[in-house]
Amino acid sequence: MKTSLMCMECNIKQVIKLSKLLNISKEKQEVIIKKIFKELSEVSFEKSNPEIMGSITWKIITETTNNKNPYKEIKEYYNQALLDVFQDIKNVVLTSDDKFDTALKIAVIGNVIDFAARHKFDQNTVFEMIEKINEIDFVIDSRKELIDQLKNCKQLLYIGDNCGEIVLDKIFIEIIKELYPNIKIYFGVRGAPIINDVTTEDATQVKMDEVAIIISSGTMFPGTILEKSSDEFKKIFNTSDIVIAKGQGNYEGLSDIKRKGLFLMLLVKCSYIGDNIPAKVMDFILKENKLKS
Structure with missing residues (x-):
């Protein structure tokens, strides 16, 4: 199933949820979101959102926070x-x-x-x-x-x-x-x-x-x-x-x-x-x- 603009919104909301959960500083939030925006701007909408979430959004969040299992x-x-x-x-x-x-x-x-x-x-x-x-x-x-x-x-x-x-x-x-x-x-x-x-x-x-x-x-x-x-x-x-x-x-x-x-x-x-x-x-x-x- 192809991705959509709504899926992009869910990727960003995951950043917000984890920022609150992990009490991420504003400086680190800015680093994370800029990296994600850059990657998402170039992603193919032919991919499914689970593939995008795992290969881009989640990967950037967990690597930047050095926490592979925040939940x-x-x-x-x-x-x-x-x-x-x-x-x-x-x-x-x-x-x-x-x-x-x-x-x-x-x-x-x-x-x-x-x-x-x-x-x-x-x-x-x-x-x-x-x-x-x-x-x-x-x-x-x-x-x-x-x-x-x-x-x-x-x-x-x-x-x-x-x-x-x-x-x-x-x-x-x-x-x-x-x-x-x-x-x-x-x-x-x-x-x-x-x-x-x-x-x-x-x-x-x-x-x-x-x-x-x-x-x-x-x-x-x-x-x-x-x-x-x-x-x-x-x-x-x-x-x-x-x-x-x-x-x-x-x-x-x-x-x-x-x-x-x-x-x-x-x-x-x-x-x-x-x-x-x-x-x-x-x-x-x-x-x-x-x-x-």
Whole structure:
């Protein structure tokens, strides 16, 4: 998915957020923003924003501040906050009329946790949305296609998105394993810290290895840029019967790839991405991204 002027705005807002978080001096802020403006002025809008964010904005910020993981403590906090209520949320799933559907919706609800998004949230937002889960529906709905393909699936790659929500992904994966015990499941993470995206460190904190094999993309992008991912990751992606890719960053990186079994699952948090889907901000999406027959 190509980038846009709105994406440029999000790059600059990330500088502002991190400047406040790290209490960066005005002098250093000026150095950072001038470097970023220079690079962004020359960037191709044919690239996706996750590629631009990782290769330019994030790289300049972290190198200038000498801090490669500025959200580390916040990420750990949200992972633990969701772990603390893991069983309570899982009980919502286990006592529901449709465990698969409820776990799927809860996994998407978790997508609200995003430090790069344009919307605002706090830790109670997730729980408030879960309380209203029966009111939630998918605007683009490939649930039937996903369930049909899971019945014959041998290998599934589930590509994670952000901290905190990874706990809700784990619940959904547990339900998939319970219903379809013969599927080999991989869980994809980023190759290095970027914003609040999931890394091996986050997956380890929530013990994702209990339900899936953790695999790194090998890249530092807030999304999946397949052509720049490691050979191992590309092999798993291409040989998996089903790929479930969570969140906007993965949507931006993978939406141009059309294949059976590629499911893009997200909560829309940006009107530019919403126009591309098409959908409205805060809509629930589960889209099989295959060629139209």
